[in-house]
Amino acid sequence: DTEVTQTPKHLVMGMTNKKSLKCEQHMGHRAMYWYKQKAKKPPELMFVYSYEKLSINESVPSRFSPECPNSSLLNLHLHALQPEDSALYLCASSQGRLAGGKTYEQYFGPGTRLTVT
């Protein structure tokens, strides 16, 4: 099973709202990722968690707040977003430790399509 699930599938929120995106995997992967994808562009890395610790933050604005409650779950908390934050938000996971060993492929979820009004 190589499934990564994400909820919700679609989300519309106002600029003053607080919402959360959720991601789950049961493959025993120890690295999890958040990406942002705008239309007709490749995914852009936002955050990486390795063994439930935040290891990479790609200078993402603080209105995006990631959380990794356990090895299977990854959340992205959203607050005071701007219309330009509207995008497809993708979660991914992979085996292994980032600091050593071979490179493993990443498995992506179906994404949450976010619209900020």
Add this chain to the structure above:
Amino acid sequence: GNSVTQMEGPVTLSEEAFLTINCTYTATGYPSLFWYVQYPGEGLQLLLKATKADDKGSNKGFEATYRKETTSFHLEKGSVQVSDSAVYFCALSVDTGRRALTFGSGTRLQVQP
């Protein structure tokens, strides 16, 4: 730094035509190479991978060979179907440092019946 260059799209083909999507890369370290496919309204699916020079990745009739001498990883399929219409991303990950994926810009494939 690391980068991936893909051919501009869209690529428009008739059903059963031969497909090639070019991908070249630059990398510090020894990269693993991947092709991902994204169907309309969906996330990315891993299509195939190669982790060392001369490896050939294959899946669902698609193939790509890791060519270190030309720093290339071109995607090929002998006979495309309408259901292959999607965006294809070439990507790499190196075995040092961040190990995050570096994506190409994507190539849209449209297959007409």
